[in-house]
Amino acid sequence: MATPANLLRLCLRPNRRLSTVYSIPFPRPATSRPLSTTQWRGKIIVPTEEEKAFTGEPGPDIRNPGEFLAGLLEEEDITNEEREEAQRMLADWEKLDPKVKREYDTLREQVDEGTRGLRALQRVKRSTFWHEDEVDNDMLTDEVGEDDFEEDDIMAMGHAKLEEHREFREYARLAVWEMPLLSRLAKPFQPPTEQEILRFRYTTYLGEVHPSDRKVVVEFCPSDVPGLTPAQQLKLKKLAGARFNPEKEIVKMSCERFEHQAQNKRYLGDLVDKLIAAAKDPTDMFEDIPLDTRHHKFKPKIRFPKDWHVTEERKKQLGTIREQALLLDESKRKEGALVDGVRTIQEALNVRVDGPVLSLKGRPTPSLRASR
Amino acid sequence: MPVPNSLRCLVRPSTGLPVSIPRTAASLGVPSAGLLGTPLLAAASFSTTSSRSEGASGIAKNHHRGGKKTFTVKKKAFVLERGKSPLPGERKAYRKRIILSNDNALAVPWLTDLGPAELSNENNVARVMGIPEEVQDQLRASEAFKTTQCWRMFRKPAVLVRKETVDLTRRMDRAAQNNEMLRLVVTGDKVAGKSLMLLQAMTHAFLNDWVVIHIPEAQELTTACTEYAPIPNTDPLQYMQPVYALKLIQAIKKANEKVLSKTFTRNAHPHLPQNIPANTPLLTLANVAKESEAAWPVFQSLWAELTAQGVARPPILLSIDGLAHMMKISDYRTPAFDLIHSHDLALVRLFANAFGGGLKLPAGGAVIGATSRSNAPRCPSLELAVSRREVEQRIEASSKAAGSGSGAETTATATEEVPQRDPYFRGYDDRVEAVLRSVEVLRVGAIDKNEARAVMEYWAASGMFRSVVDTKTVTEKWTLGGNGVLGEMERASLLSMRM
Numbered sequence: 001m002a003t004p005a006n007l008l009r010l011c012l013r014p015n016r017r018l019s020t021v022y023s024i025p026f027p028r029p030a031t032s033r034p035l036s037t038t039q040w041r042g043k044i045i046v047p048t049e050e051e052k053a054f055t056g057e058p059g060p061d062i063r064n065p066g067e068f069l070a071g072l073l074e075e076e077d078i079t080n081e082e083r084e085e086a087q088r089m090l091a092d093w094e095k096l097d098p099k100v101k102r103e104y105d106t107l108r109e110q111v112d113e114g115t116r117g118l119r120a121l122q123r124v125k126r127s128t129f130w131h132e133d134e135v136d137n138d139m140l141t142d143e144v145g146e147d148d149f150e151e152d153d154i155m156a157m158g159h160a161k162l163e164e165h166r167e168f169r170e171y172a173r174l175a176v177w178e179m180p181l182l183s184r185l186a187k188p189f190q191p192p193t194e195q196e197i198l199r200f201r202y203t204t205y206l207g208e209v210h211p212s213d214r215k216v217v218v219e220f221c222p223s224d225v226p227g228l229t230p231a232q233q234l235k236l237k238k239l240a241g242a243r244f245n246p247e248k249e250i251v252k253m254s255c256e257r258f259e260h261q262a263q264n265k266r267y268l269g270d271l272v273d274k275l276i277a278a279a280k281d282p283t284d285m286f287e288d289i290p291l292d293t294r295h296h297k298f299k300p301k302i303r304f305p306k307d308w309h310v311t312e313e314r315k316k317q318l319g320t321i322r323e324q325a326l327l328l329d330e331s332k333r334k335e336g337a338l339v340d341g342v343r344t345i346q347e348a349l350n351v352r353v354d355g356p357v358l359s360l361k362g363r364p365t366p367s368l369r370a371s372r
Numbered sequence: 373m374p375v376p377n378s379l380r381c382l383v384r385p386s387t388g389l390p391v392s393i394p395r396t397a398a399s400l401g402v403p404s405a406g407l408l409g410t411p412l413l414a415a416a417s418f419s420t421t422s423s424r425s426e427g428a429s430g431i432a433k434n435h436h437r438g439g440k441k442t443f444t445v446k447k448k449a450f451v452l453e454r455g456k457s458p459l460p461g462e463r464k465a466y467r468k469r470i471i472l473s474n475d476n477a478l479a480v481p482w483l484t485d486l487g488p489a490e491l492s493n494e495n496n497v498a499r500v501m502g503i504p505e506e507v508q509d510q511l512r513a514s515e516a517f518k519t520t521q522c523w524r525m526f527r528k529p530a531v532l533v534r535k536e537t538v539d540l541t542r543r544m545d546r547a548a549q550n551n552e553m554l555r556l557v558v559t560g561d562k563v564a565g566k567s568l569m570l571l572q573a574m575t576h577a578f579l580n581d582w583v584v585i586h587i588p589e590a591q592e593l594t595t596a597c598t599e600y601a602p603i604p605n606t607d608p609l610q611y612m613q614p615v616y617a618l619k620l621i622q623a624i625k626k627a628n629e630k631v632l633s634k635t636f637t638r639n640a641h642p643h644l645p646q647n648i649p650a651n652t653p654l655l656t657l658a659n660v661a662k663e664s665e666a667a668w669p670v671f672q673s674l675w676a677e678l679t680a681q682g683v684a685r686p687p688i689l690l691s692i693d694g695l696a697h698m699m700k701i702s703d704y705r706t707p708a709f710d711l712i713h714s715h716d717l718a719l720v721r722l723f724a725n726a727f728g729g730g731l732k733l734p735a736g737g738a739v740i741g742a743t744s745r746s747n748a749p750r751c752p753s754l755e756l757a758v759s760r761r762e763v764e765q766r767i768e769a770s771s772k773a774a775g776s777g778s779g780a781e782t783t784a785t786a787t788e789e790v791p792q793r794d795p796y797f798r799g800y801d802d803r804v805e806a807v808l809r810s811v812e813v814l815r816v817g818a819i820d821k822n823e824a825r826a827v828m829e830y831w832a833a834s835g836m837f838r839s840v841v842d843t844k845t846v847t848e849k850w851t852l853g854g855n856g857v858l859g860e861m862e863r864a865s866l867l868s869m870r871m
Binding site: 290292294322325326328329332338339340341342344345348 | 478795796829831832833835836837838839840841842843847
């Protein structure tokens with residue numbers, strides 16, 4: 001089927017190349033290290049297979065459709081149909097006038113020459129002041145032809161704003177319509193039974209990969225472990241060491257040694273089993289070693305004293321105390337037994353001024369005179 | 373124009389180097405120095421090059437134009453006239469002096485002096501009573517008064533009789549009656565009156581003709597500030613402190629003169645510098661110690677005589693302030709440069725022995741130690757022992773109350789746990805705990821409002837507190853003073869500058 005369209009397609013195929021206008025972003029380290037004297041280095045980009053295959057310039061051996069078709073026929077991974085087609089087309093090419101072939105060659109060379117400038121690798125200038133050619137991913141628009149107004153549409157910024165709004169609305173729809181459906185998945189809380197003494201805690205980063213998403217923490221109370229005597233419980237606490245919280249009476253252990261959460265959990269479960277087995281082992285009950293709580297700082301819990309609450313009784317009590325105190329004061333005042341510091345001093349002064357009057361040089365002594 | 377410059381005008385410019393005529397030459401009137409333009413230095417004839425000889429440059433260097441010489445008047449150093457500075461030791465004497473009376477204070481008319489039985493009389497609780505003159509001297513001799521106490525504000529020293537005082541003095545009386553030893557530690561909060569409680573105990577002892585041996589600061593014995601020497605033939609090796617012993621003997625002699633003169637030796641003491649036969653007053657024996665060399669043997673003899681069994685002897689009060697200093701490892705060193713435990717110092721050992729119950733007195737007596745909250749090294753064993761004994765006392769009291777019938781409070785205190793050693797703490801001292809294992813603990817707490825009223829009335833009557841002493845004022849000061857901490861009340865009302 002040597003349709004002209006097919007022929008043209010095949011003819012243009014050797015000229016196919018990747019666009020060579022790369023925008024190479026200004027490489028910058030993701031997190032800038034402070035005070036580093038070493039030169040930063042960009043990430044080494046390993047070219048993919050496709051990039052390796054199309055190096056831009058066609059091979060020197062393929063200069064016209066005839067050579068390309070011959071090369072195609074030599075390849076093994078083409079179907080029979082393609083092979084037949086290629087053979088037919090090669091035959092057609094062979095039938096062509098040599099003059100036409102030569103014209104084709106010259107045309108190709110001219111096209112090559114003309115597009116050389118376009119194919120040249122364009123590098124972003126690093127030394128520009130604002131890094132103007134750098135791509136900014138945080139912008140609403142791509143800033144290409146942003147300010148061109150064609151009088152037929154709103155401008156790029158407007159479109160971008162609308163797009164942003166659409167995104168907001170999408171999430172709002174999610175929140176309104178789909179989030180309530182999550183409650184269907186909720187399970188009623190069932191308190192752990194006496195057999196379930198271990199409490200595990202897992203960590204998820206909602207699908208993200210994180211180094212601590214494998215971590216599992218287990219907590220249990222030694223006195224909840226069934227079948228342990230008080231001595232064995234004490235030994236269990238001693239074995240737990242710094243993982244025992246003497247205030248809450250809880251042993252807390254964690255594991256992130258293994259790659260998967262399940263492995264870590266299994267390890268912790270086994271460890272608890274081992275601890276209980278060791279606590280039950282009567283060969284050495286560690287009676288000579290006191291429980292060590294140096295790792296824990298006891299915080300005194302300050303509570304409002306019960307006696308300080310002003311109840312009705314207390315009010316009555318206080319009332320009587322005050323009344324009695326006032327009565328005592330009053331009776332003392334009547335007797336003249338109430339001691340007044342100021343009056344005592346005044347009286348003592350009055351007694352003393354009977355003798356020679358002391359006066360400051362050049363000044364009257366009003367207080368003494370008044371008291372006389 | 374000065375001469376050298378005018379002469380320079382005559383010099384031909386072609387000679388190159390500026391040549392100047394030394395001022396000396398000009399002033400000496402060198403005859404017409406080169407009037408014809410011949411410079412003073414010998415230039416080579418027929419040479420157009422400028423002369424660069426050493427001499428030329430030398431002249432140029434020596435020439436200097438006298439600039440304006442500045443004449444600055446130096447400021448005289450400002451001398452502050454301070455008057456006569458105090459002599460060596462004068463400042464310390466000023467700081468350490470004990471003033472027991474204030475002539476400007478008013479005499480309190482109702483103040484009565486203490487009698488022998490007043491301090492143990494329950495009716496005297498919440499009363500301020502004066503210390504008799506004689507006892508004042510005795511207390512002063514044994515250094516019972518301290519500079520931090522407010523004696524200097526009042527006409528004469530007086531003390532408030534508190535519930536704790538009556539409790540303490542009754543215990544002392546009981547011990548003396550039964551020929552037993554009261555072993556007691558006085559503890560309490562800061563400025564709660566622990567030292568004053570000790571002073572009241574001493575007052576009671578002096579009034580009742582006890583012999584009082586008082587160590588005003590235990591730190592003087594253990595902080596390596598007085599001389600020490602090993603006592604030969606002791607195992608474990610003990611150390612005497614002769615200088616302090618001399619001081620102590622003199623204090624004992626001065627304070628207990630009356631009692632010691634009425635007490636006589638049982639044995640002869642021929643080994644002392646002065647031969648003391650039997651039946652000599654103990655005062656004479658104490659007088660033998662004139663120098664520190666003989667102080668320790670004299671003290672030993674005195675102590676042996678005071679504790680001699682089978683003869684009439686007065687009860688003895690041993691009192692010590694700053695107990696924590698006595699319950700630590702001292703700052704003294706052995707000849708091998710190891711630290712000496714305080715209880716290996718003979719004087720301290722005497723007290724430790726008494727606290728531990730190893731001392732039997734012929735007429736009974738008491739050993740009372742007061743802790744300090746301000747000058748006290750950390751002593752975990754002491755703290756533990758005190759808290760433990762307090763709880764044990766409470767439990768004992770509650771069990772007694774339960775035995776007598778009232779079981780309401782029993783449940784509250786029976787649940788209390790006796791504090792135990794922290795098994796992982798290293799700083800405990802076994803010797804200290806052994807000594808304090810069975811002492812009694814008296815906690816000096818806050819005063820109640822009656823006592824507060826009594827003491828404030830005394831202040832007001834002395835003219836030191838300018839206010840009406842009614843319930844409102846008393847409650848105000850009582851609250852300001854940390855709910856009745858006596859020292860804090862003093863600070864709030866007496867020692868404030870507000871008049």
